[in-house]
Amino acid sequence: MISVIAKAKVAKVASIKMSALTTELKNRALKAIAENIWREREKILEANQRDLFAAKSLAAKGRYSEPFVRRLKLDKGKLRNIVDMISSVEALEEPVGKTEYAIELDESLELYRVTSPIGVIGVIFESRPDVLPQIAALCLKSGNATIMKGGSEAKNSIQGLYSVISKATKNAGVPEGWIQLLHDRSEVRELLKLDNFVDLIVPRGSNSFVKYIQSNTKIPVLGHSEGVCHIYVDVKADLKKAVEICYDSKVQYPSVCNAVDALLIHREIAERFLPLVSDRYGKAGVEIRGCKESVKILKNRAKQATANDWGTEYLDLIVAIKIVDSLDEAIDFINAHSSHHTDAIVTEDVNTASRFVRETDSSSVICNASTRFSDGYRYGLGAEVGISTGKIHARGPTGLEGLTIYKYYLIGSGQIVRDYVGTDSKKFTHCRLSKNWNDKMKEMSKRD
Amino acid sequence: MISVIAKAKVAKVASIKMSALTTELKNRALKAIAENIWREREKILEANQRDLFAAKSLAAKGRYSEPFVRRLKLDKGKLRNIVDMISSVEALEEPVGKTEYAIELDESLELYRVTSPIGVIGVIFESRPDVLPQIAALCLKSGNATIMKGGSEAKNSIQGLYSVISKATKNAGVPEGWIQLLHDRSEVRELLKLDNFVDLIVPRGSNSFVKYIQSNTKIPVLGHSEGVCHIYVDVKADLKKAVEICYDSKVQYPSVCNAVDALLIHREIAERFLPLVSDRYGKAGVEIRGCKESVKILKNRAKQATANDWGTEYLDLIVAIKIVDSLDEAIDFINAHSSHHTDAIVTEDVNTASRFVRETDSSSVICNASTRFSDGYRYGLGAEVGISTGKIHARGPTGLEGLTIYKYYLIGSGQIVRDYVGTDSKKFTHCRLSKNWNDKMKEMSKRD
Numbered sequence: 001m002i003s004v005i006a007k008a009k010v011a012k013v014a015s016i017k018m019s020a021l022t023t024e025l026k027n028r029a030l031k032a033i034a035e036n037i038w039r040e041r042e043k044i045l046e047a048n049q050r051d052l053f054a055a056k057s058l059a060a061k062g063r064y065s066e067p068f069v070r071r072l073k074l075d076k077g078k079l080r081n082i083v084d085m086i087s088s089v090e091a092l093e094e095p096v097g098k099t100e101y102a103i104e105l106d107e108s109l110e111l112y113r114v115t116s117p118i119g120v121i122g123v124i125f126e127s128r129p130d131v132l133p134q135i136a137a138l139c140l141k142s143g144n145a146t147i148m149k150g151g152s153e154a155k156n157s158i159q160g161l162y163s164v165i166s167k168a169t170k171n172a173g174v175p176e177g178w179i180q181l182l183h184d185r186s187e188v189r190e191l192l193k194l195d196n197f198v199d200l201i202v203p204r205g206s207n208s209f210v211k212y213i214q215s216n217t218k219i220p221v222l223g224h225s226e227g228v229c230h231i232y233v234d235v236k237a238d239l240k241k242a243v244e245i246c247y248d249s250k251v252q253y254p255s256v257c258n259a260v261d262a263l264l265i266h267r268e269i270a271e272r273f274l275p276l277v278s279d280r281y282g283k284a285g286v287e288i289r290g291c292k293e294s295v296k297i298l299k300n301r302a303k304q305a306t307a308n309d310w311g312t313e314y315l316d317l318i319v320a321i322k323i324v325d326s327l328d329e330a331i332d333f334i335n336a337h338s339s340h341h342t343d344a345i346v347t348e349d350v351n352t353a354s355r356f357v358r359e360t361d362s363s364s365v366i367c368n369a370s371t372r373f374s375d376g377y378r379y380g381l382g383a384e385v386g387i388s389t390g391k392i393h394a395r396g397p398t399g400l401e402g403l404t405i406y407k408y409y410l411i412g413s414g415q416i417v418r419d420y421v422g423t424d425s426k427k428f429t430h431c432r433l434s435k436n437w438n439d440k441m442k443e444m445s446k447r448d
Numbered sequence: 449m450i451s452v453i454a455k456a457k458v459a460k461v462a463s464i465k466m467s468a469l470t471t472e473l474k475n476r477a478l479k480a481i482a483e484n485i486w487r488e489r490e491k492i493l494e495a496n497q498r499d500l501f502a503a504k505s506l507a508a509k510g511r512y513s514e515p516f517v518r519r520l521k522l523d524k525g526k527l528r529n530i531v532d533m534i535s536s537v538e539a540l541e542e543p544v545g546k547t548e549y550a551i552e553l554d555e556s557l558e559l560y561r562v563t564s565p566i567g568v569i570g571v572i573f574e575s576r577p578d579v580l581p582q583i584a585a586l587c588l589k590s591g592n593a594t595i596m597k598g599g600s601e602a603k604n605s606i607q608g609l610y611s612v613i614s615k616a617t618k619n620a621g622v623p624e625g626w627i628q629l630l631h632d633r634s635e636v637r638e639l640l641k642l643d644n645f646v647d648l649i650v651p652r653g654s655n656s657f658v659k660y661i662q663s664n665t666k667i668p669v670l671g672h673s674e675g676v677c678h679i680y681v682d683v684k685a686d687l688k689k690a691v692e693i694c695y696d697s698k699v700q701y702p703s704v705c706n707a708v709d710a711l712l713i714h715r716e717i718a719e720r721f722l723p724l725v726s727d728r729y730g731k732a733g734v735e736i737r738g739c740k741e742s743v744k745i746l747k748n749r750a751k752q753a754t755a756n757d758w759g760t761e762y763l764d765l766i767v768a769i770k771i772v773d774s775l776d777e778a779i780d781f782i783n784a785h786s787s788h789h790t791d792a793i794v795t796e797d798v799n800t801a802s803r804f805v806r807e808t809d810s811s812s813v814i815c816n817a818s819t820r821f822s823d824g825y826r827y828g829l830g831a832e833v834g835i836s837t838g839k840i841h842a843r844g845p846t847g848l849e850g851l852t853i854y855k856y857y858l859i860g861s862g863q864i865v866r867d868y869v870g871t872d873s874k875k876f877t878h879c880r881l882s883k884n885w886n887d888k889m890k891e892m893s894k895r896d
Contacts, residue, residue, distance in 0.1 A: 111828070119809065245864060392648060393840045421700070441798070
């Protein structure tokens, strides 16, 4: 078996060549991946059947839950979605080689800041085998090499998808070794130590899984730990809108990170609002855990919340409710208990809305809409690398941009720093250039 | 004494308020810092004298080096520079509240991605007390709270500068507690554990110091570990330019991170080039450590390099020289031995230049100019937070931008996700908006 470090070295070498691939070649390779996944669909589904068979027998013994087995399952519809997703990545704007900043330092001494791939991306995911083609497509489009490890329960499906992608991209001219697969957990532990070769780790899975990764590596991690989301219903809220938003944010899909966990209700509207929202929730079987005062209003329609309820991600039909005295109290409470993923306000007052969105320290702050909108596809970012609750590099729903960084290119004609130091020295012009890096390249080759 | 966690909590609360400060207030506070530092200059210099006195007696015992003591020293000229630097930060464009992306998801459902401060920045620095006002000014301008710890050898100077800044900003209306000072090393260890309160660590100091910080915290670190810089002199180089560039890159200021450490010389020009460059270096007392073949050419003008020389940051008048066969060999060698800070090529061939800048995996890649240009001031970025050799968030010389991130603001009018799911559902328009967040705020307040 090839060691993890050997794989990482190969990926590093490939990553350098990846950074120079043309848009045409990358798109051709993406097309080939999509075509080959569809052509080999029976083989992939057969491999998936083997994983499912094993998982179901473990589920019968209570080792796996039903939703876990559901996430593992592939079918023609899911493969069609994968193929469509890859085509949508192909259609995205080229993320590499964009000029972000161009400035003349002095005559014939020009600086360009140009977007570039990050290098080698480690991707560790659980259960859902469709993460592999999704992140592979995003890494390829952004010119990054990748080392992937999926859940062992999906090992046949993952090997099948990996083989197809690896072969298709090799034939299309992508440097061999740009995509690498790890097979067991001990290899992940090795990978997390390779900060000289791996530039970014993207973990996709449960909260505890992401936390484990974050605590066990020096490599930067792009991921979200959890989604503890709040809605503050302001004194100036349109209560009809508020009921619908609170309902949708909880009930439309309760087991995901952008579902709401706690409502904060302004005291002055609590008596009117709480019965309305609890009626709506009641029909969907939502359990309400209220603060003392809200329980006084809701009586037997709510349980008493405990200290543990604040700051908890339920991923279930449960919601906590707390009465607050002011916008300030709401903002302070959210900043103290939110996971800084998505928080919302319902209000018709623009000053209140403006203060709330500015002072709430979350990656997505929503006014008068459901928390469930917080997602890369709905935000128009295309396929999603993940949702980041970090505050460095990428925050919130993260598309292709999260897999790129930039480099500075300084093109001179023999300049040295000594000439720019001291009295009577040459002066920097620091004059913004209107041309970009591609223009500069063309200009240089003409001069040749 | 106040505990580190208590200080961090205060800083966190202040950071929320900082994010809503107006440009006017921030600039007024910066002006007040500059004025007060100048007004209190005698007091600050007196405090610095006490540090210097103690440091000199330790230097006499061999505990501190001369350059170390020099970096510690403040005088009127240095204070003037600090005051000028603060004014230049005041003059920079407001980094917070810029709209990076604005898109309509559907009618009256608009998404804005707006730049925001990161939160609480931990700054740990050695020896040079002028780091404190520099980073304080950058944090204030970008709306971040900061917790700082300087070297114990500069404790009186730092306390003096901190008192002036803290008082001046309080009077100008900046939230109290936005700037906090730590006093000893055990407090730094505490700080590095507070990933719930501190969003970014900026270490400024030696290589081993930065590595220590990186290895001892889960908080993201913005810093550079070291600068191992190369120049590749291509077969198509203008040798006259090459000599001047190699000389300036080494001799103009040898003890800094962007000074060159190793030259790679194309075989076909080695016999002509090596005597020229070694003559120039010889006059400045630069020691040359050559590969076998370059020693054959240079004879007693070069020592034999050992394996340890490749990938070493000398910070001194020493340069390693290696003969290579091709551009590919040069790129591979650099990618294997560089610290990915700054590497350069000298060539008149545009295709060679183009491949070199793309495939060299360094934050600054320079063509036909000195490596010493790689610096925030020369790059026109204004005052520098630091130089990052990381590939996430910020890379290379990092200005104010490195202290900001963004937030998503989604402004709706009661929309819920259920309406956008399934067949016959509402469709997202995903249409780019030409207005920005400030326009939207104005529009909303008019409607009121």
